[in-house]
Amino acid sequence: MKTTTTLLMMMLLTLSVWSIAEATTPTAQELVERMDKLYRLDSSHATMTMDIHTPEWQRSMTMEVWSRDMDYTLVRILTPKKDAGIATLKRQNEMWNYFPKIRKVIKVPPSMMMGSWMGSDFTNDDLVREVSLAEEYDVVLDRTQPQYLLTLTPKEQTVTVWGRIDILIDKTSLLPVHENYFDEDGTPMREMIFSDVREFDGRQLPAVMELKPLNKEGHLTRVTYDTLTFNTEVDESLFTLRNLKTLK
Template structure:
């Protein structure tokens, strides 16, 4: 076989692998999001000497529009986060004003939890902002999974320098995510549990975000109710709507 032919087949092989990895990530992302999603969630922040609980409502449409309303505790009630394409806004009822969050705040803690602002409002896209590569296979919760490495595309503003995702091969469920900083150090690990039928699909309903270097600390997010593909008008995701959500 001529060298040029060998190079062609090698290029085709690696290109197909990259495409497959991206498609796997896309399927997992779309499985959790749907065309639209409306959900009620409980977020428990656990620390060695205390814990607290929040109740929230979430609305999403594709990967460009999302809204989060905090319903409790009382001191945070009415706080709203809006993602509209690449812009992220925060409505603070105490101040009666909308604040636009700069990209530099995406890596900061969301409401004192172990999730970042980007984890919750998804300013970055796991499909479009990263290059994905299949590293191998593993078994998690008795499910065969792909191990996929995600590296940010050049000049893309994202929080993590690398993300390793383990996705179930059958139902395309994200069961384990590991997040790394610019020095290659593991910062957070997210595990997914309690897989069940919610509305029209099987998904994990409990997620635990665990910091690598903070013993006894984690944040648990539980989906208590969820509806997929119910029409939501784009105008719902507006700065004015943030002020009137209940």
């Protein structure tokens, strides 16, 4: 499960956010590298709540997430009870899901990285952030707007459904405010709104990310960070298929 953010683990869907009072204006590359590590740094451990809203139904789940650099992510659902234990593991370029009810590990093929994670509007790619924005996108910075505007276009070798990503960044805090995602024809397909800036482990970060698909009326997924710590003791050995099935 891999923008924003993490998702998702963002998310789901990213900026190496220490308290920032830069003497010089940041470059486009510096800003996009910060976005890559916003909720990660060298390692991180988080608990979060995901609320999914559609015209037909609503659901909420809590989950625990561990990450190490950009290469390793482990996500485990804690509640509700019927989903508890479902987990996602990313190791470098590979990803697996574990479903405890059937006691089965299923590898996620590259073709499914843009698929929905657990029925949310976040994709597998959002949750575990397989793609580095700094490495996979060309970026242009517009400083003339009230907020910094980063325009990202995928490089020729980048595998993505997005033709362009626009990111608005607050000029004082250097925190993201809003993201727009466009298809290859330039049609806006979804937007992400960042809000509720809080202190996590000595860093100011948006605690809430709301993802809204613009082609699905009435759909919205909200991720709220409940706890978040950085540079914790997260060993590479945590990110194994065995832990995917047994970690409590």
